Amino acid sequence: MDSLSVLEKSSLIRKIQRLRSRVAELENLLSGTSINIARLLDLAITNAKIASLAADKITAGSFTVQIDVGNPASGYIRFDGANNRFVINDGTNNRILLSPTTFRVSLPGFNCLTEADPANYSVYADSDNVLIKEHSRGSATIGQTTYSVSHNLGYFPHFYVYGEISAGKFQIVNGYNLFGDWRSILKDVNTLDITNIRGPASADLRYFIFYDDVNDAAAPSITESDTVLKIAKDGVNALTSTNPNDFIMHTDLNTFKIIGAGTLLSQTVNANPKEFKIAHGLTFAPNFYAFCKFPDGSVAMAGPLSFNFLGTGASPSTSYGEFTPEIDSTYIYFNLSRFGSNYNVDISYVIFETPIDGGGVTLDDDGDMLLKITKDNYNALTETALERYTYHSGYDTLKYLVVGDATVSVDLSNYYATTTDIFGGTLYEYYKVVTVAHSLGDYHYFCGYIKDLLDPAPNVIQAPFAFGDAFFFSKMSVFIDANNLYFMVHFNLNGPPSGIIDFDFSYKIFRNKLGF
Amino acid sequence: MIIFYNTKTGDIVGTIKGRITTNMHKNMRVVDENVDRLIINWKPTKWLDDNGKIIKGKRGKVNAYTIISSPDHPHKATASILEKIDKGEDNIKSYLVDLKTKNLIKK
Numbered sequence: 001m002d003s004l005s006v007l008e009k010s011s012l013i014r015k016i017q018r019l020r021s022r023v024a025e026l027e028n029l030l031s032g033t034s035i036n037i038a039r040l041l042d043l044a045i046t047n048a049k050i051a052s053l054a055a056d057k058i059t060a061g062s063f064t065v066q067i068d069v070g071n072p073a074s075g076y077i078r079f080d081g082a083n084n085r086f087v088i089n090d091g092t093n094n095r096i097l098l099s100p101t102t103f104r105v106s107l108p109g110f111n112c113l114t115e116a117d118p119a120n121y122s123v124y125a126d127s128d129n130v131l132i133k134e135h136s137r138g139s140a141t142i143g144q145t146t147y148s149v150s151h152n153l154g155y156f157p158h159f160y161v162y163g164e165i166s167a168g169k170f171q172i173v174n175g176y177n178l179f180g181d182w183r184s185i186l187k188d189v190n191t192l193d194i195t196n197i198r199g200p201a202s203a204d205l206r207y208f209i210f211y212d213d214v215n216d217a218a219a220p221s222i223t224e225s226d227t228v229l230k231i232a233k234d235g236v237n238a239l240t241s242t243n244p245n246d247f248i249m250h251t252d253l254n255t256f257k258i259i260g261a262g263t264l265l266s267q268t269v270n271a272n273p274k275e276f277k278i279a280h281g282l283t284f285a286p287n288f289y290a291f292c293k294f295p296d297g298s299v300a301m302a303g304p305l306s307f308n309f310l311g312t313g314a315s316p317s318t319s320y321g322e323f324t325p326e327i328d329s330t331y332i333y334f335n336l337s338r339f340g341s342n343y344n345v346d347i348s349y350v351i352f353e354t355p356i357d358g359g360g361v362t363l364d365d366d367g368d369m370l371l372k373i374t375k376d377n378y379n380a381l382t383e384t385a386l387e388r389y390t391y392h393s394g395y396d397t398l399k400y401l402v403v404g405d406a407t408v409s410v411d412l413s414n415y416y417a418t419t420t421d422i423f424g425g426t427l428y429e430y431y432k433v434v435t436v437a438h439s440l441g442d443y444h445y446f447c448g449y450i451k452d453l454l455d456p457a458p459n460v461i462q463a464p465f466a467f468g469d470a471f472f473f474s475k476m477s478v479f480i481d482a483n484n485l486y487f488m489v490h491f492n493l494n495g496p497p498s499g500i501i502d503f504d505f506s507y508k509i510f511r512n513k514l515g516f
Numbered sequence: 517m518i519i520f521y522n523t524k525t526g527d528i529v530g531t532i533k534g535r536i537t538t539n540m541h542k543n544m545r546v547v548d549e550n551v552d553r554l555i556i557n558w559k560p561t562k563w564l565d566d567n568g569k570i571i572k573g574k575r576g577k578v579n580a581y582t583i584i585s586s587p588d589h590p591h592k593a594t595a596s597i598l599e600k601i602d603k604g605e606d607n608i609k610s611y612l613v614d615l616k617t618k619n620l621i622k623k
Contacts, residue, residue, distance in 0.1 A: 066566070092560055092583055109535025109558045111582055117604070259540050262518070262532040265609055278530070281543025331547065346609075364539055442604055513604075515531055 087113070088371075095393065096371055102126045103231050103249075105371060105393045119511045122397045125231045125248050129399040129511050131391075132158065133211045133244050133253035137354075141204050142196050149192040151209050155218035156186045156460040158210040158447065158508070160287065161194050162327075162356050164203040169328040170285060170356055173205075175303035176454075176465045180322065186214075186460040206356040208287065211244040211253065214449045214460050215405060215506045219243050228252050229373060229391075249391070251373040256287070257386060257395035259361055260351040263515040264334065267345050272338040273322075276347065277331045284358025286351050288332060290325035291445070293346040293516050298479035298486060299443055304466030305337070305477070325349070329358055348514035350445065353386045353395070360387035363394075370394055398445065402509040406487045408434045412497045419492070421471045429492045436485045438509055445510035446485065448478025452504060463505070478507060485509070517587075517598065519554045520546045521613040526621075528608055535585070535602070554618060556598055559588040591619040 004012070063081035070076030075091040088096035090108075097104040097112045105123040106112035118124040123131065135157060140147050151157065161173040163182035173182040173194065181199035184207075186192055194205050211220060221242045224230075231249040232238035244250050260280065267276050280286065293299045305321045321337030334347050353361045363384045371393040372380045378388045386392060415428035438444070448463035453476065464477035474491035487505045518532035518541060530546050535558040542555065562584040563571040587598040597620050600606035611620040 089581075092585070094582055107535070109585065113582060259538075260532060260544055261534075262530060262544065264530045264546065265528055267529070277547045279543075279545040279547055281540060281545065361540070515533055516607075 090370070107396055108394065118399075118401075119513050121399075121511075122393055122395060123231070123249055123391075124399065124511070127401065128233050128248060129401050130212065130233070130247075131249050131255040132398050132400070133247075133250055133255060135209045135211045135253075137206070137208045139204060139206045141202060142194075143201055143203075144196050144198065146193050146195040147205060148187070149194070149207055149209070150190055151192060152190045153209075153211070153213075153218070153220055155189050155220070156214040156449075156451075156458075158212045158214060159184070159186070159192055159462075160208045160289070161192075162206045162287070163194070163196060163199055164205065165199055165326065168285065168357055169326055169333075170204075170206065171324055171326045172289065172302045174301055174462050174464075176461045176467060177304045177322070178466045178468055180304065180324070184462070185454070188459060204357070206287075208354065212400070212508075213245060214451075215403070218245060220245065222252065225252050225376070251390050254375065254390045255397050256352040256354060257389070257392055258350055258397065258512075259286070259353050259386070259395060261396070261512070261515070262349060264347040264349075267347065268342055269336045269338045269345060270342040273335045274338060276334045276336075278349075279330060280327070280332055280351060282351075282361070283329060284355045284360065285327045285329050286361075287354040287356050288325070288327055288349060288351045289445075290323075290332070290334060290347060290349040291514055292323045292334070292336065293348070293443070293514075295343050295345075297481050299348075299481060299514065299516070300477060300479055301446075301448060301463060303462070303464045304475070305464060327356070346516050348443075348516060350398075350512070355387065360385050362386070363392075396512070399511040400508045401511055402438060402507075404436065404507055406434055406436050406485070406505045406507065408432055408487050408489045408503040408505070410489060410501045410503070412493070412499050412501065415497055421494075425494050427471060427492045427494055428497045429490075431490045432488070434487045436487070436507075437483060438480075438485055439483055440509070442482055443480065443514040443516040445512040445514060446478070446480045447508045447510075448485075448487070449506040450476050450478075450503070451506060460506075476503060476505075478505060480509075517556050517602075518542075518544070519556070519608070519613065520551050521554070522548075523550050523552045523615065526612040526615050528611060528613060531608060554613065556587050556589055558585045560585045589619075591617065594619045 063079060065081050067079040068076045076089050078087040080087055085097060085099035087094050093111045094113045095106050103123060103125040104112045104121055106115055106121050110120045118129055136151060161184040162170040163173045165171045165181050173184045176183050176185060181197060183195045183197060194207060196203050222244055229251040230238045230247050232247055236246040244253055264276055290302055291299050300323060302323055302325050305323055321339060324335045326333040332349060363386050372389055373391045374380045374383050374389050410430050410432050415430050417429040419427045421427055449460050450463050450465055451460050452458050453465060466475045472492055477488045479486040485507055489503050517534060518537060519528055520530040521528050529551055532541050532544055534541060537555050537557050560583040564582045565571055566581045587595045589595040597606060601608050610623055612623055614621050
């Protein structure tokens, strides 16, 4: 050093200081301390060089790639940034799709990215396939009297009623039945009346009332919970609407889960009445519904029937009959009347998870890659009672896609026959069918309602309707086939045969197919 | 899907819907001593990758993005009929169950 000049010494000392500084930076780097200034080449840090990365380091930006979470063999969740969607795969099929334009949950065995038939989804929000939303349910034990349910919705809601006909055996109470044991009617916009006409002296009843309205005109409001999954109908803002009827799906509100759906085919009605039955395999009586297909191809809801199958034109039968589905903790029974010769029917039934007598469904092992939403205060990770879920993607749902009205206008001068009553007066008989095309190309679950038929109006009954006495009869029904809905009226009146009477109907057609 | 058929005539007298048969479905019966049933589930037959390309061999370590499945029935023609029924292109009432082979045959 002594031989170095002052300038040389100074230069050497600065070099030594720079080198010390760089060595210190390298030591910091190796010891895990952050580097204040570092120039790293693009792509210099490869996957192999990163031992782990905490998710909270990602604070901004967009994922435009695919990220799979989970084990592909047993199901996984894909954040599909490349296609703006989120997909859940159950290990075999893609089952749940969420994208900016839709939300879909396919049924077990169907691929939500490719399946084209909306009937094979439990939720299909590409269009308005609306899940029914339960408002209330209840039960009572009554004698031969009327039980009034004050739902106070201020409009006519969709509903199901079941009445006990013997110990533990319940009948679907549909329509207004001249000879049946039970009747139900939406007496006004706030009241459902259920009447035990000639059932047991002490009998149980069950009812289920839905927010879904008969004619799609109501605007109820609910107070929502803080944790809810809502899928709004087209044109509705899911963040601001509190009307449950604005939503395809609303997980604050229970929707029925379908635990079984099937058919009985080519059954011969060779007795009067004729009973068919299936063992439902459950340990309790579940909520259910059924339809019957007659020889002319028309399908009727449960209840009283005129048995003048569509197409009989100007000479319909005035015979009275019934299609009465019943259930207990072992069987579903389908009872049909026969008049004249034997005939064949097909029957379609749907079983819901909701018990009307007894316990409920304990879930099968349904895997984890599903969408399950419990009612308040239940844990979706541990709950095994299906009845405690408002929605469960392992099961089909009732989804309606069409709500409409129809009017059958009868010109009283167009009677098809006359009869004479015991006083010598003339009775004029009328029969008219109005057809509404649905063009779905298959038999679908449906509901028909008859409006303002009884005094005082307004009121609504579920079709079919049958009533009469020694002189007069009146029958109104709604049928469906693969392409049309049929609204039928059949009645007699005393004269004079002039003027016009309008019969107003409403209807809902569901995505669910009947399997005929 | 479950198909109920008459064991003397082969006539199909009922069905239970669903590609995947649950235990609840299996417990359901048509109450008639002359009725038996066929249970047909759907099973994967082809695995496709993200690009829609068929993955050769059975799905292994490759992350199959989607699958193609078909009715699990050994008789090809019957499986094909069931596939058409599933798609609504055919009606189960047009068929009988062959009591010997348990295949579907046209009425």
